[in-house]
Amino acid sequence: MDFDSTKILANARAAATDDLLDRVTVYRAGMEPEAVDIIEMELRRRGVTDEDIAAHGEQHHDCMRDQDGNPLMCSWCRKPAVAEGWGLHRIWGLVPAFPRLFRYCAEHRPVEHLPEPDEDHDP
Ligand SMILES: [Zn+2]
Numbered sequence: 001m002d003f004d005s006t007k008i009l010a011n012a013r014a015a016a017t018d019d020l021l022d023r024v025t026v027y028r029a030g031m032e033p034e035a036v037d038i039i040e041m042e043l044r045r046r047g048v049t050d051e052d053i054a055a056h057g058e059q060h061h062d063c064m065r066d067q068d069g070n071p072l073m074c075s076w077c078r079k080p081a082v083a084e085g086w087g088l089h090r091i092w093g094l095v096p097a098f099p100r101l102f103r104y105c106a107e108h109r110p111v112e113h114l115p116e117p118d119e120d121h122d123p
Pocket residue numbers: 074075076077078079104105106107108
């Protein structure tokens with residue numbers, strides 16, 4: 001096994017903090033322990049505390065997993081999926097070829113109906 005810590009460090013340096021947090025929490029089980037160490041080191045360098053990491057893990061505690069317990073990823077990005085649904089891909093206004101199962105992270109989950117923001121509250 002060739003483990004390239006330099007490459008992982010460079011990759012970690014370039015990644016968004018949120019992405020790194022996902023890796024050491026949700027995707028931790030699927031990673032090399034050395035890679036987890038490097039990413040945690042990078043997070044500390046950015047001022048992220050162990051408590052921040054624990055809180056992030058807690059936040060994604062109920063993300064979707066497959067039968068083996070592996071976290072499932074959003075269909076649109078690398079974030080952990082929190083919802084799924086059969087959908088027809090109509091984003092580009094094209095007639096879809098077939099329906100497929102999409103997974104969504106908190107960010108990409110389709111907004112069905114949000115309550116109106118309460119704007120007439122008194123200061
Ligand atoms: Zn997403």
